[in-house]
Amino acid sequence: MPRKQSKSSARPLKAIEPTSDAEVTIGVASVTLLVMVLGALSASPVWLLGLLVFLPAAASALCTVRQTKLVSAWTALVVIVTMLVRHGDGRPWLDRILMMLLTLALGAASVYACHRRIRREHEVLRLRSTAAAMQRQILRPLPMITDDVLVDGVYEPVQEDRLVGGDIYDVVVSPWGTRILIGDVQGKGLPAVGAAFAVIGTFRATAHREPTLTALADALDASVVQHNAYAAQTGEDERFVTALIVNIDADEEVQVINCGHIPPQLLRDATVTTPALASGVPLGLAALAAEPATVDWFAFPPGATLLLTTDGLTETRAADGTFYPLAERLTKRVHLSPTDLPRALYDDARAYAGGEDQHDDVAVLSVRRSPYR
Template sequence: MSSLRVLRWLPFVVMAGVAVMDMLAGRSLVFLPLLTLGPAFASVSGGVRRTAFVGAVALGICVPMAIYNDLLFTWENNLTVIGIAGVTGASMLAAGLRLQRERELASVRQVAEAAQRVLLRPVPRRAGDLRVGLSYTSAAAEARIGGDLYEVVTTPQGVRLLIGDVQGKGLAAVETAAWVLGAFREAAYDETDLADIGERLEASLARHLGSEQFVTAIIAEIHDTEVSLVNFGHPPPLLIHADGGIATAEPPEQGLPLGLGVFDASQTKAHRVPFHRGDRILFFTDGVIEARNAAGEFYPLEERAGLLRREDPQVALDALRADLVSHTGGPLLDDAAMLLLHRPGH
């Protein structure tokens, strides 16, 4: 039985239990004031009308039980009736405010999701000689719209991509992601060096971000047998080699996240890692590796990398995403974006 069904039936189960306990205890003990638990629990999951109905049921139980206990029209029972009516009224008000807040939150989510869909346009399934797979899973928290971002473009210099994660959640994070993506889409065609693209992103964010905001990101460029990477404080990608080996593309020096360039004026340098025929490279945000199961254990991405060896990158990512959700046992608490590139063999 789902938790929602449990909550819907809980008020009636509680009130029935109060009535049974009152009858078993005899006339020496009176449990009727506990009937106020019925409308109180009803306000948690029900609407205003349902809460009022549960309150009416509580009063309907109270009257015959008062007759059974010889308490009808006594001051004790009158106080119980007033208490049930008062709690029912307060619970109806609470249920109404909860529903109003849920409607407002749903409206904000719809606006944010629409903005995010426009911002994160579909990536090409093929870029140059590469096959591309994409997975984006939104978090289930209240501010579930986050600032995970990605882009793949084919430029005169080759295939270039960006993956990043904006600090924070909600529409503000989506707005920041828009600035980053807009700057990248322009700079990816103009700049010949990846580090210069990073400088362009840093300059753009310096004009629009607050002093305490930042964006972790990786900018990459695919070569014939290598991948150039510039890492701005982002989780390093995972390389799955055709021979079965798995490696993490750790940068020689960890760069600061974008937006924090004021603390270090030096330019973050690119580094290269091998990327041959048959190899795969997985870019991801921290929502993947920080996903926990019921025991508090992080998702073991490297142990599950075998799921990415399927021929179709999209099928492989779908399998990995299903395994990730299975690991957490429910919705994710943070956005999780994954971008898988596969260079097919001859």
């Protein structure tokens, strides 16, 4: 297994910061003072009911239960005292009593609503914490260091609240070198995530066992076929997965099988080249191919960097509809370290799209050959 995982690609999950007591006090005092001034100017207590009733409702949305109770109690106290003191304004006592009861009812409803809100927030936080723990097991934190390479990168699902998407990656140390997988499941949503889990699980189980990349690719293809068989039984759509399967060992060459995926970019001596690879069919479609998957080789000397990405980056569009020119933008950033390069490309793609929300999952990995090998 990789020797080091120093930081996580998952976003940190934190509970929502509650409103401080000082902020609540200032807010309540300000609104109360405003109501008193308006009440004095208008000589009518209607302002009290019209404005003060918003205080408990606002507190239920922003404050803790204790703070909401205090705000509701203060609101009820101000309204009740005002209704009892202003007995000479000609308003019937029945109206006064109804106003006081309404204030108490709104306060109680606000406290109950605050209870419900906080309980939902805690449930959501627990669910997201569980999802984050799952992501750390499914998509291991980056960077990852082996005897052969340093792998770093960026992983950004299309939906911010979904920690795992249809793009996948993994790094496994095998007896035959460091094996790296990057892939993209057809489609989006939970069905795509299911196919992603199937491929990652098979990769981890077989990368240690299969001595050749072709046998590993066959195992991954079989996992997608099996997943599709189960999906068909439940009425879900079948999926295929584009993938790059990479093997890096002590030799100054890298072995790659391209299963219909975007080819890698090789950064070497301040130049960027795209290795010529035979593009096979995606995982899950091998039965339709005329020939089996083939292994390509190309030079990967010490100090070189291999950039692996999914089409979430390359298919980012500008306002005029043009795709993100990865090779051109990459040439301007060859001076960046492998650790900084993936994030720089991702941020540049977002700026290229004019800051619009991304429309697909994005995974960008930089694979740096150890200079000491």
